[in-house]
Amino acid sequence: MRDKHGPPRRPGPRIGVVAAAIALTVTSAAPALATEQSASETGPPAAVAGVLPAGADVTGVRLIAMPADPVLRRAAVGSTVAPLTEVRPARLVIKDNGFTAYLSPEQAPAEAVDGRGIAFWQVLVQTDQGTYVSSASLQAAVLPDGRSRWARPDAPTVDQSRGRLRMQRGLTRSVPVVRAVNTGAVRLSAFGRVATNAPATRAGRTAASDPQPPPGCSYRKLSTRVRSATIGTTYPVGGDTATMLVSSSTGASYGVAFSMTDRKGKWGAFKAGQSKHTQSSWGFKWTPSAKSRSYRKGVEYGLFETTCARGCVKCQRQWIPIGETGGTGANTKGVNRPTWTKCAPVVKGQWWRDRSDGRAYDYNAGVKFAEVIGIDLSVNRQYNRSQKLVYHLKKARRMCGSDGVWASKASKVMARLR
């Protein structure tokens, strides 16, 4: 195992995202790295971790902070958003084809951290077999004792309290106070690989194994689309009703899709990447219904094209979620009752979920994007006090959870007759 201490450099030289074509997309499980927790106790906290395909030796990791959502939303179609800023991990632990990058939230550029403390990063992983790319939404947070940590977006807060994070240039951010168990590296599992034969561009040529990716990348906004995302499902029974309430949306994590040009400059098919958190403040209550149905909300996506100063001219396109529209809907067609059997009996009354420390509602095909890019994207949403799911039970029922889990903890629940 190698332990690379990168100098805790201030945001400095900008580097490129990738050089050229995506040859393939890999999805790999990312097991915990043995040193992750012990290292995070004494230095900067873990930010991202991942495992590349077997045989690829990791040589370096770069984190590129993206502008916050308001900047991405406000940018006019055809304009280029502010160039990205690279932040070098303060510590990098490498074990064969796996890595964990450590970075203090205070190291993040303040302009990349939104009002809730969430930042979106491009992650470049350099290996002896080429460069891999991925992305991650990270939630800056503090522990009850004040130490800063990274958490997953929507991590449950301790007593709904918030703390102060002192950023660069004297700026501060209000961030949630979270329990240590909800902190740690975001595990990256979807990587795109730069083709081994990068194309010549008008700016130059970049070898896939180039340990220093090209500098000076920027994003050009090509278009926007509003897509429908499923954020919950209910399955009442026996004339009961169910509903969902959103009092002030705290957002969700939606899938990112990316495509790269090949060596001939032809765009490849879009692939599902990691997810990105976005939100907007809005509220809605669906009319209770006795039918099985899914609940939907509108999500605005932006298509961004990456160009770097050298090695990458319009080499990458990404559909990135940049905000919720406040629009809502519901669907009953094709919402079939599951056959979950892990159930707890309840009597006449109500049953609800409104906060989560555990399994989030997740739906791999929740964002309907197939007609645009050929694939649907994922949704991942924590239950929380502003997003509540309610069953009105007229008689004694059983409440059943998905995935072999009791309903009180499951990501999805249904009602069954006794």
Add this chain to the structure above:
Amino acid sequence: MRRPLRAAAAATVAVLFFAACSPQGGHPDGTDGPLDSDLDGGGVSIAVPDHADWPWQGTFGSLMICADEEVTLLWVEPHYRAGRPVTATFTVRSVPERARRTGRQGPWSPVGSSTTPLERLLGQELRSTQVRPLGGAVVDEPCVPNSKADDPYTEILTTLAVDEAGVWIDRLDVHYRAGGRQHVLRVGWSYVGCGRAITDPDVCWVD
């Protein structure tokens, strides 16, 4: 090793009231301790039973607890959003892993909500390997990440005697002792016995 099911009556001893609770011999240090719960935020309400004899009794469960070291439960401190119960009883129930559950699976499930009197509920409707009053109960059920319904579990049952006003508990603080220190586990699950004091239509629904 689980002990056999005790008489149900013996399980209802721990009647504790919020007003009567006070830390003894230590300072609770928040939610960070070895005891944890396998329960997310949410809740369950019980509508006033038809032909209820006042006060009526409602039992709530699904509060699964585990600990990575042996802990001793002390008392439960309910936080009331509305109303107060006539009595509140806290019981600890243990259920083994699926392979050791004999007969029908239903009686081995957690309690969502029930209006069956506690003694009958524990003695006839539910199966357990051990039922104990909460005060003094030792818990050593290890915490298993991403536990499933087939795993063994230890469940706290809350039994409320509810009068016409109803009662709404929106948080339970479980006080316990571990490693010579006193701790508190906060659980954000609501237990509601409906009554005239509960007016939120998304908690107590009116026909």
